Amino acid sequence: MSDITARGAQITQARNLVTSIPGPRSQELMARKRQAVSSAIGTTMPVFAEAAFGGVIVDVDGNTLIDLGSGIAVTGVGNAAPRxxxxxxxxxxxxxxxxxxxxxxxxxxxxxxxxxxxxxxxxxxxxxxxxxxxxxxxxxxxxxxxxxxxxxxxxxxxxxxxxxxxxxxxxxxxxxxxxxxxxxxxxxxxxxxxxxxxxxxxxxxxxxxxxxxxxxxxxxxxxxxxxxxxxxxxxxxxxxxxxxxxxxxxxxxxxxxxxxxxxxxxxxxxxxxxxxxxxxxxxxxxxxxxxxxxxxxxxxxxxxxxxxxxxxxxxxxxxxxxxxxxxxxxxxxxxxxxxxEDLAAEARRIESQIREAFTAAQREDARIGDIRGHGAMMAIEFINPETGDPDGALTGKIAAAAHAQGVIVLTCGTYGNIIRFLPPLTIGADLLNEGLSVVLNALAAA
The missing domain is CATH 3.40.640.10 (Type I PLP-dependent aspartate aminotransferase-like (Major domain))
Incomplete structure (x- = not known):
C-alpha cells in the first residue's frame, strides 16, 4: 500500500470500511435521490462519493473503496490526476x-x-x-x-x-x-x-x-x-x-x-x-x-x-x-x-495480475467459463458448469458481495453473466490484488 499526495490532501491507497455499505449518510442521500432524481437513472453502488484519488473513492461516511470500474473506463489516469x-x-x-x-x-x-x-x-x-x-x-x-x-x-x-x-x-x-x-x-x-x-x-x-x-x-x-x-x-x-x-x-x-x-x-x-x-x-x-x-x-x-x-x-x-x-x-x-507514465505498460501489468489470479481459481472452479480481454479491460464469464449456459444469478451475487466489502466492480454482457475489470491504469499492485481477493472470496462463498 502507498500514500499519494495531490494538492496537499493525502488519500491512502487502501480499502478501509468504517461503516457497513451503505453507511447512514449514504442512505440519507439515497432517500433524497429517490425524491429528486428520475427513477430511470440507476446506480451500481448505494454509496455517495465525497472524494477520490488514484484507485480509491471515499464515500460520505468515510469508507474508502477500491475502484475497479474507473467510472466505466473514464479515469484511466486515476481519479483527480495531478496533471x-x-x-x-x-x-x-x-x-x-x-x-x-x-x-x-x-x-x-x-x-x-x-x-x-x-x-x-x-x-x-x-x-x-x-x-x-x-x-x-x-x-x-x-x-x-x-x-x-x-x-x-x-x-x-x-x-x-x-x-x-x-x-x-x-x-x-x-x-x-x-x-x-x-x-x-x-x-x-x-x-x-x-x-x-x-x-x-x-x-x-x-x-x-x-x-x-x-x-x-x-x-x-x-x-x-x-x-x-x-x-x-x-x-x-x-x-x-x-x-x-x-x-x-x-x-x-x-x-x-x-x-x-x-x-x-x-x-x-x-x-x-x-x-x-x-x-x-x-x-x-x-x-x-x-x-x-x-x-x-x-x-x-x-x-x-x-x-x-x-x-x-x-x-x-x-x-x-x-x-x-x-x-x-x-x-x-x-x-x-x-x-x-507509460500507462499502456501498466495496463499490461494489470492484465497479468488479473489473468494469474483467475486462471489459478479456474483450475478449481468450473463456474469460471472464460477469462478474456486485453490490458486493464478484462472480463470473467461465469457459467453453469454442467450446461455451459450463462449464469447471471451467480454473477449478481458475486458483484453484490464485493460491493458490500468495499470493492467497486461492474457487470456486463448480453446475459448479465460477466464481471468486467476496468481499474485505473495507475492502480498499485497491492491495491489491485486486494480487490481481486475480495472478488474471489465472493465467488467461493456464492
Whole structure:
C-alpha cells in the first residue's frame, strides 16, 4: 500500500470500511435521490462519493473503496490526476467557454493534432470534438453517409454504442437500454459477431458468416458504414477471433464502405495499446473516442481520413459545448500522463495480475467459463458448469458481495453473466490484488 499526495490532501491507497455499505449518510442521500432524481437513472453502488484519488473513492461516511470500474473506463489516469487538476484549474481561471464555432481557441486544435497523431493509420487525418460517446458515434455515421452518399449502417450482435435514438438502434441489448423507447432510426442492420468462447469459429469463418449476411440482407451498394467495437464493451468484453476484423476491413475497403472503430471504452491505453485496433493490425477509416480521453471531463471525438472528415458541408458538424476549453485542457494533460507514465505498460501489468489470479481459481472452479480481454479491460464469464449456459444469478451475487466489502466492480454482457475489470491504469499492485481477493472470496462463498 502507498500514500499519494495531490494538492496537499493525502488519500491512502487502501480499502478501509468504517461503516457497513451503505453507511447512514449514504442512505440519507439515497432517500433524497429517490425524491429528486428520475427513477430511470440507476446506480451500481448505494454509496455517495465525497472524494477520490488514484484507485480509491471515499464515500460520505468515510469508507474508502477500491475502484475497479474507473467510472466505466473514464479515469484511466486515476481519479483527480495531478496533471489534469492543474491544467483544468489554470484553464478555468482563464475562461470557461466561448464556443469553438464562435471564437475558437488553441486547446481544441491541440487536442485534434494529438488525436490525428495517435490514432492508427499513417494517412492524413482530421478530428472533430463533441461531448459524449453517443454524440461522437452519431457524427461518425453522419460523416460516413455524407462521404459515401449511401444510407445503411451495420452494427453487430452484443454491440453497445450509446443511448440516443440512433445509437440505441445500433445497440443490441434490449433491457435496460432499448425497451419502450422506439421507434428507432431506420436503415440500421445487425450482423453476427465473432464470439470465440461461444461460437467456436475462426476469425475468417466468423467474418465470412457476417459478410454473407450483410451482402444478402443489406447489399454493399446500399451500405455506408460498418461500426464495431474492436473489443466489445457492455456486450461482454468480447475479443473477436484473430482475422475477423481484418477480413471486415478488407471487405469494406473493396466495397466503398466506411469502417468505423468505436473505441469509446477501449481507447487511450486501456487495452495495453493506445487503441485496441492496434492489437489486430487494423487501420479504421474513422475512430470514435470518449471516456478515457479527458481524465473525467466530458469530451469525445471522431478522428479519421481527411477526405471523409472534410466531406460534410461547413457547419454540418459541431455543437455548443463540443470541445469545451476545460475538457480540452484536461485531455491534453491526460494524454501527456498516458505517455509520460507509460500507462499502456501498466495496463499490461494489470492484465497479468488479473489473468494469474483467475486462471489459478479456474483450475478449481468450473463456474469460471472464460477469462478474456486485453490490458486493464478484462472480463470473467461465469457459467453453469454442467450446461455451459450463462449464469447471471451467480454473477449478481458475486458483484453484490464485493460491493458490500468495499470493492467497486461492474457487470456486463448480453446475459448479465460477466464481471468486467476496468481499474485505473495507475492502480498499485497491492491495491489491485486486494480487490481481486475480495472478488474471489465472493465467488467461493456464492
Amino acid at each position: 489534469v487538476v492543474e491544467a483544468v484549474t489554470a484553464q478555468v481561471n482563464a475562461f470557461t467557454h466561448t464556443c469553438f464555432m464562435v471564437t475558437p481557441y488553441d486547446g481544441y486544435v491541440a487536442v485534434a493534432e494529438k488525436l490525428n497523431a495517435l490514432t492508427p493509420g499513417t494517412f492524413e487525418k482530421r478530428s472533430a470534438l463533441f461531448n459524449s460517446g453517443s454524440e461522437a458515434v452519431e457524427n461518425a455515421v453522419k460523416i460516413a453517409r455524407s462521404y459515401t452518399k449511401k444510407n445503411a449502417v451495420v452494427a453487430f450482435d452484443h454491440a453497445y454504442h450509446g443511448r440516443t435514438n440512433l445509437t440505441l438502434a445500433l445497440t443490441a441489448k434490449n433491457l435496460p437500454y432499448k425497451s419502450g423507447f422506439g421507434p428507432f432510426a431506420s436503415e440500421i442492420y445487425r450482423a453476427p459477431m465473432s464470439y470465440p468462447f461461444r461460437d467456436g469459429l475462426s476469425g475468417p469463418e466468423a467474418a465470412a458468416r457476417a459478410i454473407s449476411q450483410i451482402e444478402k440482407q443489406v447489399g454493399a451498394e446500399n451500405l455506408a458504414a460498418i461500426i464495431i467495437e474492436p473489443i466489445q464493451g457492455e456486450g461482454g468484453f468480447i475479443v473477436p477471433a484473430e482475422g475477423f476484423l481484418n477480413a471486415l476491413v478488407d471487405w469494406a475497403r473493396a466495397n466503398n464502405v466506411v469502417f468505423i472503430a468505436d473505441e469509446v471504452q477501449t481507447g487511450f491505453a486501456r487495452t495495453g495499446a493506445m487503441f485496441a485496433s492496434e492489437h489486430f493490425g487494423i487501420e479504421p477509416d474513422l475512430v470514435v473516442t470518449a471516456k478515457g480521453i479527458a481524465g473525467g471531463l466530458p469530451l469525445s471525438a471522431v478522428t479519421g481520413r481527411a477526405e471523409l472528415m472534410d466531406a460534410p458541408q461547413t457547419g454540418g458538424l459541431g455543437g455548443t459545448y463540443g470541445g469545451n476549453p476545460l475538457a480540452c485542457a484536461a485531455a491534453l494533460a491526460t494524454i501527456e500522463t498516458y505517455e509520460a
